[in-house]
Amino acid sequence: MQEIFNIFVKSIFVDNMVFAYFLGMCSYLAVSKTVQTSAGLGIAVVFVLAITVPVDYLLNEYVLKPGALSWLDAGFADVDLSFLSFILFIAIIASLVQLVEMVIEKFSPALYTSLGIFLPLIAVNCAILGGSLFMQERDYLNVGQATAFGLGSGIGWFLAIVAIAAIREKIRYSKVPAPLRGLGIAFIITGLMGIAFMSFLGIKL
Amino acid sequence: MSTKHEKEPLFSARNRKLISNPLGMENPITVQVLGICSALAVTAKLKPAFVMAVSVIVVTMFSNLIISAMRNSIPPRIRIIVQLVVIASLVIVVDQVLKAYVYDVSRQLSVFVGLIITNCILMGRLEAFAMSNKPWPSFLDGLGNGLGYGLILIILGFTRELFGSGAIWGYSIVPQALFDFGYKNNGFFILPPMALIIVGIIIWIQRSRNPELVED
Numbered sequence: 001m002q003e004i005f006n007i008f009v010k011s012i013f014v015d016n017m018v019f020a021y022f023l024g025m026c027s028y029l030a031v032s033k034t035v036q037t038s039a040g041l042g043i044a045v046v047f048v049l050a051i052t053v054p055v056d057y058l059l060n061e062y063v064l065k066p067g068a069l070s071w072l073d074a075g076f077a078d079v080d081l082s083f084l085s086f087i088l089f090i091a092i093i094a095s096l097v098q099l100v101e102m103v104i105e106k107f108s109p110a111l112y113t114s115l116g117i118f119l120p121l122i123a124v125n126c127a128i129l130g131g132s133l134f135m136q137e138r139d140y141l142n143v144g145q146a147t148a149f150g151l152g153s154g155i156g157w158f159l160a161i162v163a164i165a166a167i168r169e170k171i172r173y174s175k176v177p178a179p180l181r182g183l184g185i186a187f188i189i190t191g192l193m194g195i196a197f198m199s200f201l202g203i204k205l
Numbered sequence: 206m207s208t209k210h211e212k213e214p215l216f217s218a219r220n221r222k223l224i225s226n227p228l229g230m231e232n233p234i235t236v237q238v239l240g241i242c243s244a245l246a247v248t249a250k251l252k253p254a255f256v257m258a259v260s261v262i263v264v265t266m267f268s269n270l271i272i273s274a275m276r277n278s279i280p281p282r283i284r285i286i287v288q289l290v291v292i293a294s295l296v297i298v299v300d301q302v303l304k305a306y307v308y309d310v311s312r313q314l315s316v317f318v319g320l321i322i323t324n325c326i327l328m329g330r331l332e333a334f335a336m337s338n339k340p341w342p343s344f345l346d347g348l349g350n351g352l353g354y355g356l357i358l359i360i361l362g363f364t365r366e367l368f369g370s371g372a373i374w375g376y377s378i379v380p381q382a383l384f385d386f387g388y389k390n391n392g393f394f395i396l397p398p399m400a401l402i403i404v405g406i407i408i409w410i411q412r413s414r415n416p417e418l419v420e421d
Contacts, residue, residue: 020397025241026325083301086319087293094286123285126242126323133316179412180405182420183238187405194398 004148007140011152014201017127018160019194021134024127028161029186038165040114041122042158046151048100048122049131052093053150054143056132059088082136089132097123127157164190215341223345227353233326234357235408236418239350240326244358245400247317251374254362256310257317258355260299262348264321265330268292269347273335288331289322296321326354361403369394 017023024045032038062068064085069076101119105112112119122128131153140146167189176185233239240261248254271291272279279287300318303311311318321327330350335343366372371379371390379388393399412418 022245129323133319184405184408187401191398191401
């Protein structure tokens with residue numbers, strides 16, 4: 001239990017998707033113009049990461065890893081399918097996003113309209129595939145840990161995009177040098193926020 | 206495609222523009238804001254940045270070529286899945302080649318080779334160009350955008366390695382005399398936030414030289 005909580009906190013602050021690994025930067029920069037829309041996208045990312053990472057974990061554990069197929073038959077014990085992981089992960093993500101979209105549309109039309117076009121776009125957000133690939137690389141021990149990692153990364157991404165959107169809303173009234181306006185200053189702010197988040201590096205969990 | 210070749214030479218002025226535009230005025234990173242995700246994390250050293258740039262160039266060229274050749278037979282409703290499958294297969298090939306020939310760099314790049322799949326440059330160029338153009342111009346467009354992306358990666362990798370570890374391509378070039386004099390490597394350049402700030406500065410320089418790019 002302790003271990004799961006540690007992974008959760010670590011993936012929000014220390015290994016923040018945006019500030020430590022630059023994942024999901026495209027939508028992070030494109031959508032962070034107002035707090036409201038960026039919160040909508042952030043919630044969608046939390047949702048999708050919390051579902052896709054455990055599913056991809058099970059796929060990796062029981063199909064792709066070297067020797068993972070041995071539950072089928074002892075003869076498969078030395079089969080290594082890990083080279084297929086990119087294409088299978090992205091297929092799982094694309095279809096899960098589609099599924100999540102249909103479920104939300106059916107059971108919560110209000111949430112569906114507020115997420116709007118962001119849900120389908122999430123399939124090509126690097127943070128989602130990045131979550132699954134990091135999960136594969138870090139070799140988590142069980143589904144609980146993988147879920148904690150997925151949820152934590154999503155929340156970290158949510159925090160980052162809401163924070164930058166709030167700053168960008170305010171900065172509209174500041175005198176930024178003309179060539180830096182818009183994209184340039186967003187990069188530099190993100191860099192400064194990243195430096196602030198680096199202060200979490202010292203936390204020993 | 207063959208009729209096109211009869212009408213205009215392989216490297217006509219228009220086709221040359223497809224390669225040269227993304228290097229400057231239509232740079233995928235600093236102007237179109239595509240593909241930042243995997244660009245920054247791999248640039249602490251020049252060598253991984255170079256390998257990453259080459260991998261992305263290869264994938265953009267061939268995904269543009271393949272999708273453009275298939276563009277009339279892809280049903281629009283499922284085009285994203287089709288594009289993802291083509292890109293993912295190309296990335297698997299690149300990943301296996303990297304693992305076979307430059308294993309140490311492939312370890313350093315870790316998940317970022319896989320993340321080429323969701324690199325926005327690929328989907329962005331496929332949607333914006335390859336889906337509505339013939340294969341040869343699409344191939345050149347992929348090459349140009351890959352080169353534009355690579356250019357920024359090389360600038361970043363060069364600056365960060367030079368100031369961060371006093372070396373280029375792993376060979377230290379800052380003379381010992383300078384260290385004796387009190388010069389120190391600025392470890393800050395190795396850390397992730399500095400990559401963002403350097404890109405911000407590149408954008409600043411580019412936009413103050415081309416005022417028409419300024420926003421608002």
